[in-house]
Amino acid sequence: MLLTLTTTHHPATDLGYLLVKHPDRVQSFDLPAGAAHVLYPEANEHRCTAALLVEVDPLRLAGGRGRGGAKAQASTPDAFTLGQYVNDRPYAASSLLSSALGRVFRSALRGESRDRPELAARPIPLEVRVPVLRCRGGADLAARVFAPLGWTVTATPITLDEAHPEWGDSRYVDLTLTGTLRLSDALNHLYVLLPVLDDAKHYWVAPDEIDKLLRAGAGWLADHPERGTITRRYLAHRRALAGEALARLAEQRLADEPPADSVAGEEDEATPHRPSLAVRRREAALAALAASGATRVLDLGCGGGALLSALVGDRRYAEIVGTDVSTRALAIAAHRLRLDRLPQRQRDRIRLWQSALTYRDDRLRGYDAAVLMEVIEHVDPPRLPALEDAVFGHARPATVVVTTPNAEFNVRYEGLGAGRFRHADHRFEWTRAEFAAWVDRVGAAYGYTAEIRGVGDDDPEVGSPTQLAVLTSTETTTIRKEEPIR
Template sequence: MQLSIRATGEHVEVLSYLLAKNPNNIYERTENGHLVRMFFNRFEAEHVDVTFFVTPDPIELSRNNAGQYDITSYINDREFAVSSIFCSLLRTALGTALNGKPKPEYAEWVNHSFPLHISVGPIASALSDGAIRELFEPLGYQVEFVYSETTDDLDLTKKHSARMLQLSGMTTLQSALRQLYVLIPVMDNYKHYFIDEKEIEKLKRYGEGWLDSHPQRTYILKQALRFKDVYRLLEEEPAAKVQKADHQRLNDLRYEAIIGKVSALPERRVVIDMGAGEGKLASKLGFVPGIELIYAVEPSERERLKALKRYEKNAEDKTFNQPVSMFGSLFYVDDRLRGADVFILCEVIEHIDESRIPKMMATLLDTYRPKSLFVTTPNREYNEEYGLDSSYRHPDHRFEWTRSEFMSFCETQAELFGYSCTFSGIGENHPTFGEPTQLAEFTRKQVL
């Protein structure tokens, strides 16, 4: 992933001070396994060429992507395209330029426009070239694209083809960086962290002076904020923002729905949270009366360490039943999990190849045979409310099912292994698309 900025003409050497980087030195840091470099290819009185370059660590990403992407530990194949991951590293390395806070003697240059030529990419976007032009041309840029040369018989004009984005225009360095910071995730249709009301403050800060007048403002906001409930916070009073976000954050709604159903079960002594991540759901289960043993099963060591810290903190409350953290997977059998009362898979199955789901269900329902199984997964139909069209909600999702597809699959599995199955939705109910999350509750039939 890289960002190159070239400027020619008078005073362009000032850019090094705005960037707070010595042109004679190579800036090099390691952030979460990613090697971040910044160096000046050319530095003269009237010609400056600087490159910000990220070499991702795919091993780090595959091992620890639960920490990076807030999902279970499955390999993510998008690490080589610029995305919000790239933006977060950009903000760390170039915070001085983004915030417009150079040394006082150079503060007057923050608002000075330079003839900038910017190259950023690779961009792996579902947006067409024309749609990307509509994001940048209103900001005064000339927009061009460069596709990689290849000997394969591929149509490189297809919208999913990776490309380098090249921008040229008279603008301030701060404006250019802020616009890229906002628009790169819009093009990539992905953010690697949970989107909440704090994102609104970022958009206000980095969108100041250009976003409100942008002809694509509504689209940019919806893509940047993703969730309709958060998007609506822009139009609400500050006190109402926090209150509504607290009640409507989809993750919390999932946890609340699952906790409510588990609490109502007559048999809930032993509960298994598969893909427990950093232990948020397992921690809530620790306060449910009637549960005696909780296994929090997670393949990522990094997430398990986070979960242990969470459990230790909660243990200060004498009523907390501390979960047992376990390394585990859905694809090998652990005898300790046999005969549990409850299994929970919260937003896990969509990160597994669809062809492997039947085998996973056989392990759960035929080998482990819990009395109850809860499975939540995205409702693909609701994606239209998020403006995702045919895209998945997250690039690591291997599939997303409609309500009818989910119900059909679950009913087939339930019948095959001697369970009954009921369905419900989680989140705001749309009259056409239903709720954003769908939940299946499997109940083992009694053998007469």
């Protein structure tokens, strides 16, 4: 099996630091079913390619080492006697390649890099190629699972026999993915989706596979339009396991975003070529935090921890605090962050506190930045002055990032009638003028200036679906409106 990973980031040889594999050496690793080798066909400052080559030993695969063997055959389509020895496993990408990724690139999967921590937290241009991938569902399924994650997908079916094109295509594809993503995200996508496309696993699927799936899918699987298919295939179509996994994913979604009170919720706008509004909103908040230069940050009203997961993966943040009034939401966030499994040094960066934003909390004072992402609209209007005093007056972070729905955009959601809000728990939704007036008043009262921008596709008549303000403690008093973030 072969997988290549290429970057044109400059200098491209930094890929060796991210993978913790030196470009000048061939490195080999023992696997339960064979061996894996990492080598670099090309490595210069303009372009660097790392290749993962997996050699499968059919005897070892069939011999029952670890938790594989005879039980493993029950989860594969090759469950006949000779199928243990005569199959496509040595050649076609499958769960064997996924396991090798987890073994060989363990620190890169976690987003860790001792030598290039800032680069590990940044998206870089990447190209992934898997020249032979068994894909039950064809090129269309490959596009459906990878494209929503930001990849440009080229999946070319491989013919059964070039000498007999009339025989048609095989169930294998030559897969190429291109995009600008964090390396850890790219590797986690592959770790989950390679066995999903193969629709088989070389080992017995036990309940602990749920945790593996949710760990690798943190930050993207809960919102994926094909999450049902991905979950069922990854868990070998075992109903009980898939049901539990989907229930836990649903909990994450509920904690991150309150349930929509319309047939056309705002997150339904995601397409195979465009991430959902929730993803773009998080990206916009992260970009604003990065631009502020903050290293100690608060996620106020953190819910299930979607933003916290991204913050933890960015080494620039030395201290991260998530607060929520709901203990259930904090428990979900702790599970999502895997706090009980993180190394002590990582755990020391993160705190989860129960706190109500309409009351002063001395623990929240002295931070560089705070985020109120889709929070203020859940507060009753008479209680907003208390929130303003607690956040801007008492806690007083140097930068505050606020996002809230743009009520004017609601007319673009089919089925969202006049006077109805996007979510059942919203107490209000503001127009652009109303939000600008609130930002102006808060800034004047507490000594902040602000920039307001849109998040999502900009409509020339009604603006963007989400509005974002960055309030900064400076002497400037002008509110400047910027182009929408796409």
